[in-house]
Amino acid sequence: MDKMQQEVVVVGGCGHVGLPFGLLLGSTGKFKVSLLDVDQKKVDLVNSKRQPFIEEGLEAVMQTTIGKTVTATTDKNCLKTADFVITVIGTPVDAYLNPTINILKDNVEEVIHYMKKNALLILRSTVYPGASKIIYELIKASNKAVNLAFCPERLAVGFAFEELKKFPQIISGFETVAINQARDFFLEFTPSVIELQPQEAELAKLFANTYRYLNFAISNQFYMLAQSCGLDFYKIYDALKLDYPRMKEFARAGFAAGPCLRKDTLQLAAFANNNFFLGHAAMLVNEGLPNFIVNELKDKLDLSKKNVAILGMAFKANCDDKRDSLSYKLKDLVKLYAKNTYVSDPYITDSEFVDTATAIKNSDIIIIGVPHSVYLDIDIPADKHIVDVWNFIKPKTVTKSPGNIDNTLALKI
Ligand SMILES: NC(=O)c1ccc[n+]([C@@H]2O[C@H](COP(=O)([O-])OP(=O)(O)OC[C@H]3O[C@@H](n4cnc5c(N)ncnc54)[C@H](O)[C@@H]3O)[C@@H](O)[C@H]2O)c1
Structure with missing residues (x-):
């Protein structure tokens, strides 16, 4: 033919x-x-x-x-x-x-x-x-x-x-x-x-997505562990990756979200009759990251007196896909405790959202929800606290004054 x-x-x-x-x-x-x-x-x-x-x-x-x-x-x-x-x-x-x-x-x-x-x-x-x-x-x-x-x-x-x-x-x-x-x-x-x-192919696909989900959970778990005892996770992260190929696959911390990874881990868990401890543990870790961020903020600042901006609502960087984005879970948690919450994403149209500059201007705390590349160009004034789990905002874009160095909460929560 x-x-x-x-x-x-x-x-x-x-x-x-x-x-x-x-x-x-x-x-x-x-x-x-x-x-x-x-x-x-x-x-x-x-x-x-x-x-x-x-x-x-x-x-x-x-x-x-x-x-x-x-x-x-x-x-x-x-x-x-x-x-x-x-x-x-x-x-x-x-x-x-x-x-x-x-x-x-x-x-x-x-x-x-x-x-x-x-x-x-x-x-x-x-x-x-x-x-x-x-x-x-x-x-x-x-x-x-x-x-x-x-x-x-x-x-x-x-x-x-x-x-x-x-x-x-x-x-x-x-x-x-x-x-x-x-x-x-x-x-x-x-x-x-x-x-x-066929069943090998079905499992191959689920193994691939679950493997990635577990990998992100490792980083998120280590992140929370280091930050909880007052240490900078990324200082440790950078040190152990430098010229050390065995840690090449070690991912950065950040929201492991979207329509596939958690869903496919759940499919695998169901297939294993819920005897899938590693998968369930990964879900608790990854899904718990927004809660960890909010709890850290509550511990360090009086959130009820603070305005909070969340920059980036898509489930991953440089895309407009908000399906199963953890930024939305974060938003709901922040709204519970903060004075005001400003939400922004340049790729998603939503009447509740404000533009990036307005979100920053109105807020005391800026949380990076997802590391869209456009955020590399933003200038965040020195008097704002930044929460950047991804360690994405480069120091040059953060206008720090010497007396105000603690504004990044030292931890980069
Ligand atoms: N998004 C990814 O990165 C990705 C990657 C690999 C595999 N997958 C898998 O691919 C599948 C689809 O994912 P997606 O992200 O493209 O979903 P999607 O929701 O973006 O697309 C599904 C499309 O199917 C349409 N649809 C629903 N029911 C229909 C029907 N009965 N007849 C005709 N059209 C119908 C919907 O309108 C929608 O446009 C899922 O199983 C997902 O797990 C997704």
């Missing part, structure tokens, strides 16, 4: 994973791509070549692909002629901290109803171990001649294009025909594939 004629539908195609993935496929010129999504607002934005979220390189690729090789739609009929259907809808944990496989099951049931014979359905969402098997059995029971692969997405929000092009892709399936289809598909636009059994 002429590769130009291969049709792809990305289900959840206007989301953080689906959109860069679909655009990358479209940019190869080898596929006609439909970005199927239930969110009409996002579909309209994408079709008018406007990006619904910040993503490096997205804008330029949208200009060259949308309306040509890529179209966003809410119309499921696009599934009827697709050779490949990739589903990347969200897979959150529920209010009881359990995985939500039923969302994916319902989605697949709907999608396969439209799909043509021998087309390949690729699950690309991060799933609970065993979910692919459940979906495989569902397809078999439906008597639809649709093949199934599970090929987890490993990109980081904000850097999808670069990463998709250079990282090997993990592929898996229950039948040779599906594995072969998946391999051929990915090798059209990525350098290499790695084959695993």
Whole structure:
């Protein structure tokens, strides 16, 4: 078959994973791509070549692909002629901290109803171990001649294009025909594939995210430990990393947040029947960091008489994604105790937010919620206290007067 004629539908195609993935496929010129999504607002934005979220390189690729090789739609009929259907809808944990496989099951049931014979359905969402098997059995029971692969997405929000092009892709399936289809598909636009059994692939993805989450917890735990006894964590951190390669992976302290890391640690914990002490400990540590900051402030200052600014509400630097951001937990805690709370983020539109300069001007204490690069240029007057868990604000940007050196609370809480 002429590769130009291969049709792809990305289900959840206007989301953080689906959109860069679909655009990358479209940019190869080898596929006609439909970005199927239930969110009409996002579909309209994408079709008018406007990006619904910040993503490096997205804008330029949208200009060259949308309306040509890529179209966003809410119309499921696009599934009827697709050779490949990739589903990347969200897979959150529920209010009881359990995985939500039923969302994916319902989605697949709907999608396969439209799909043509021998087309390949690729699950690309991060799933609970065993979910692919459940979906495989569902397809078999439906008597639809649709093949199934599970090929987890490993990109980081904000850097999808670069990463998709250079990282090997993990592929898996229950039948040779599906594995072969998946391999051929990915090798059209990525350098290499790695084959695993489906449950191995499911665990590989969860291990990757949980590993990162545990790593951040180590740093956050050490940070709280050092700061609690009046020591500067980053003095120790810098000393032990300097010319000492064994500590290369030692992360900086900071909020370990966002829609994936904690969620996937919870999925792994559920899979381990909650016998996952390391994972649960990491959650207590990472989720406890905002509380630690507020408790330190309460111990050192009379918060009820202080105005507090939080700079950066996204879940990570230089992005507009606020999903599961710990800055919001911090905001709620600060609001409980401070005189006034001013919240700011240059990338997020919210009528409650103020601009950076106003937040700083009105506040006695400035907390860096997330280290957006733009904050490197801000000038914080010497009479303000700075709370910078990331150790991000460089001394040159902090106007200190000699008599006021304690304004950073010495600890850089
Ligand atoms: N964000 C990341 O960095 C990242 C990285 C790797 C893997 N993942 C995984 O990828 C999956 C998607 O994450 P995301 O961040 O892109 O989520 P997202 O919320 O940004 O995107 C999901 C999209 O799916 C759409 N959608 C929901 N139900 C739908 C349906 N029934 N039919 C069509 N569209 C539907 C939503 O409107 C949304 O646009 C999750 O399993 C996540 O764990 C995310």
